Amino acid sequence: MKILTVNFLTCAVKACKSSPLSFPLHFQDAELEQSDIEYNAAFLRNILPRVDWEALKITANELGFTTVPIEKPDLTPTSTATDKNPVRLPINTSEPQATDEKTMRDLHTLLLETEVREGKMVCGNCGHEYKIKEGIANFLLPSHLV
């Protein structure tokens, strides 16, 4: 499971959704793997504004990564979606100055090329453990939690 995906996951228990303790989930016994993923600046630019930066820093720290910038890179889109043209992605002819190429490449490596193959994710609110096996996390809940 990719680190980017982890940033979009929280505890599946309904009662936990409102608790700030349920996000991000915390790793235990995580085994990591690196893979080669084709770099795509358009996707990174689109997705970074949706990444919860504080949660990413916690996750990265738990997994032993220290390369996450303290602040989210400033991607100041040159155009935002408008209602008339709701699907237009920000089109930048040049990389925004605030974000250099290296920062983007490092984020690509962390968010998309780093995967958790085995381990557990634990909810900080209810303590439920979600297992990850062969890179796939299981979020089905036992009967006392649904």
Added chain:
Amino acid sequence: MDYLIRFVQIRETFRRPEIEALALLANVNIDFLSYTENSPYSVVRLKDDVAAKMLIDRSISSKGIYELWGEGTTYDELHANVRHRSFSQWTLYQSCSFRFEFDTFSGSRTLAEQRSIIESFKYLGFNGPIKMKNSEQTFTIFEEYEYGNPNGPLRIFLGRFVGGSQRHVLNEYTLKKREYINTTSMDSELALLTANLSLAGEGKLFYDPFVGTGSFPIACSHFGARTLGSDIDGRMVRGRDGKDIKTNFRQYGLLSRYLDGLISDLTHSPLRKGRWLDGIIGDPPYGVREGLKVLGTKDGSRKEAVYIDGEAAHLQDKYIPPKKAYSFEAMLDDLLEFAAEMLVDGGRLSLWMPTANDEDVELGIPAHPCLELISVCVQTFNKWSRRLLTYRRVADSQVEDDLPVRQKMEMKGSTANDLNSFRKRYFEGFKTPLAGVSIEKPATGES
């Protein structure tokens, strides 16, 4: 400038919504000057060839687009219209290599007839070499006959080929050649159409909550989207015999675009709430065989954790979570609510659902105040049909408050059979086939 779109004459209700979606994606303005469901030919107005090429490049419902040089109901009319409409263009193509082609719909022409018709266009004054392969320009004579009436075409067009569609990938993506499939894998052509309707594209993130063997994520990733899938059935996500969804992505060289597969249930989704998805595509299970299941207990009560040998049962590997019966309508409502919470403004939800082809059990089209219904496409089978519904997430500022939110049906302790009207009808058999319903042709029967 006027252009002729050459549609495929199958799954007609998908065609115009697809082209409209592609116009939005390509950011081109399009006006339909003529379009009917019973013709493969549609005349549209576009800015120029560049717009026409961009529009048609991703299309699955059409074969190509042509600059319209003339139209008529007889050849006399056609020639007069060509002279009037395209006279100024003729000199542009005077010396390039070229060829003429015939495209007859519901009719046919002998080679001798074709030759004499082609010769009747001599006045265009093309002096370049005729090349049957790789010519610089291709001119096509389109003849549309009334079905079963060979006495001359109803409509004739002359067009100059401008751009081809995406249909050349269909052979590559066919399920017949895909490594990991099962009986519920969505047909690849329909999956690609769905991806177009939902505006899947470069840089975007798409999610399929009923991922199965990955048909929709593959189609979305073909068009450049990054994709995420989940399924309540862990066997689907994990794969079998060493083959899984990733095997498919690898087969198409798209592995970099597949983010992850999760084992999860839509009613207890682990996805963080927020507007971070560009698109959601799904073919929710109707539960025809087993009845729909979601996590939960039959009577709605919470149970105490069970311990076996001192370890909590639910933490053991062989643990099977409890599932309860769930109506299809309730699932659709949950899916729409989920989409409203997760989609970015302008993001789309495309979902498949059965129509059930019978006035008794016609399933209503689900509605949500934050989701504008964009298109309803229908695929008709022998005894039933299904719909592809596409919605657009409207900005919160544009949500109309007075739209009623459909009440959810809380059903406890019922059997799947009571809950799921479609499933009930399926087992009772659809008694009365509707008159006048056209039957889906096999994929190879396209014309």
